[in-house]
Amino acid sequence: MMATQPERMPLAEADTATGRTAELLAEAHRALGLTSNLVLAMANSPETLRGYLDFGAALRAGSLPIEARLSIGLLVAQELGDDYGLSATVYLATRVAGLDAGRVTRARRGESDDPTVAAALSLASALLRGERDATGGDGLTPGQVVEVAAHVGVGTFTARLARTARIPLDWPIVRHTDLAAPDAD
Structure with missing residues (x-):
């Protein structure tokens, strides 16, 4: 059957x-x-x-800069295989926040040259992996640590909803499977 x-x-x-x-x-x-x-x-x-x-x-309205917020969204969507969220966040990151393709690709891998963004991505990655004692976030304020956790939660919620509801893409499509290998950049 x-x-x-x-x-x-x-x-x-x-x-x-x-x-x-x-x-x-x-x-x-x-x-x-x-x-x-x-x-x-x-x-x-x-x-x-x-x-x-x-x-x-x-x-x-929080204290995380827009690049950190969008980078967390990119990482969460990438890690959860959420093409809807990835497509939307790539659009927002490039068209609204002005991130170039290299910064978007690095954020999807959990990497950044900016210390605040890198710290936020490190913590977000630990949270996504479900580490019991999630570490990372060195250099972030306590409030920013809370905001990182909140952004991971929102990204996880929207990824689960997009998959469960089978929401049709209404953004230029970006697939999580299309991420180039690190040495291909």
Whole structure:
């Protein structure tokens, strides 16, 4: 007997949404500049979408620089094989934060020349590996250590949702399997 592919989760329709869902989708569009398929899937649970928007806003106001935040997102998506998250984060890293291809590739490998980004990636990598006594983060403030853990948590949540919901890509595609070997750069 052949296994069947699970169906995709329905995505909210921003044009026809009503009530709280419509308000949250409009807020997401204002905050993010677009309404991604991930957000449309999250709208199936307005409470989850509300939490995602609030947590995202709080983390953007944190003390980690944007390159560190996006680098953590790149590493998490790469390590979890999340092509949706990787595609979205590569787009944001290159188009919004201005990271070049080399910095994006290095972040996907958990590497950076910037000491703060490198420390954040080291800690994020330890957390992703599930190290019982995760170390790393040398040079980060206690608040930044907390923020790294939060970014890993958000990235893990969105990766699991993207896979479970089978969210269709709405970003220029970047596959986790396309990462060049370190000596190929």
